[in-house]
Amino acid sequence: MQQKKVLTQQERDAITAKYQRRIIELGIPVFGPPDEGDLGPNVVPFPDPNAEERAIAVEAGRAKAQEFQDRIVDATIQLLETAPPPDELRPAHRKPGDLERTAARLRAHEVDLPEGFDPEQEAATFEGQAKFSRAQIAFGQEMDAVALEALTGLLPILEAVRDFALNVFHEVKRWAEEDPDGPGADLYRELNKARRKGAGRSRGR
Numbered sequence: 001m002q003q004k005k006v007l008t009q010q011e012r013d014a015i016t017a018k019y020q021r022r023i024i025e026l027g028i029p030v031f032g033p034p035d036e037g038d039l040g041p042n043v044v045p046f047p048d049p050n051a052e053e054r055a056i057a058v059e060a061g062r063a064k065a066q067e068f069q070d071r072i073v074d075a076t077i078q079l080l081e082t083a084p085p086p087d088e089l090r091p092a093h094r095k096p097g098d099l100e101r102t103a104a105r106l107r108a109h110e111v112d113l114p115e116g117f118d119p120e121q122e123a124a125t126f127e128g129q130a131k132f133s134r135a136q137i138a139f140g141q142e143m144d145a146v147a148l149e150a151l152t153g154l155l156p157i158l159e160a161v162r163d164f165a166l167n168v169f170h171e172v173k174r175w176a177e178e179d180p181d182g183p184g185a186d187l188y189r190e191l192n193k194a195r196r197k198g199a200g201r202s203r204g205r
Contacts, residue, residue: 012182019175019184026167030160064153068146075142082135084128091129096137099130169195 007015024033084090091099103126105111106119113119169191175184 007179007182012179015175015179016183019171022171023168026164026171030157030164068150071142071146075139079132079135079139082128082132084125084132088125088128091126094129094133096130096133099126099133103127103130 094102102111103123106113106123106126109119111119113122172184172188172191175182176188179185
């Protein structure tokens, strides 16, 4: 039976520094290089060869977020501008076309109204309700479009984070195999437990 090698603290620190560096390198394409204050005592600073590209991507992301915000605000304003007065009765579950046809019939005096009701005023009310109903539909469509575009833009980021997590898991596994009594072994056990728990939940759905 092969006897397990007992590592010195210096050897263990070197192994730890090696895997810390590998994990950080895996994260640089996703998160950028860490601040020097976040590095361990045996991990040297990292250059960022993609700093310019990362800055451009961050600025583009901010511009896109501002565009989404502007679109949401504009759509909300357009909806509110067409809203009928709060005290006005609203026909329940009427489509815009139905409301407009009713307005046309009122103007043509094809609808018997109770005494005291003005056909023109009632027609204007139905037309206002139709305009508001169309604005509600347009608002919902714009919100769906914004959400879909935002989620589509997030997909590459989510996939990169997923790949990073998988690569980190494999690096920690190698770390635990190289130093079974070191910090990587505890980390691997925790990650493996979380992975198994997540996989069990996924199968149960």
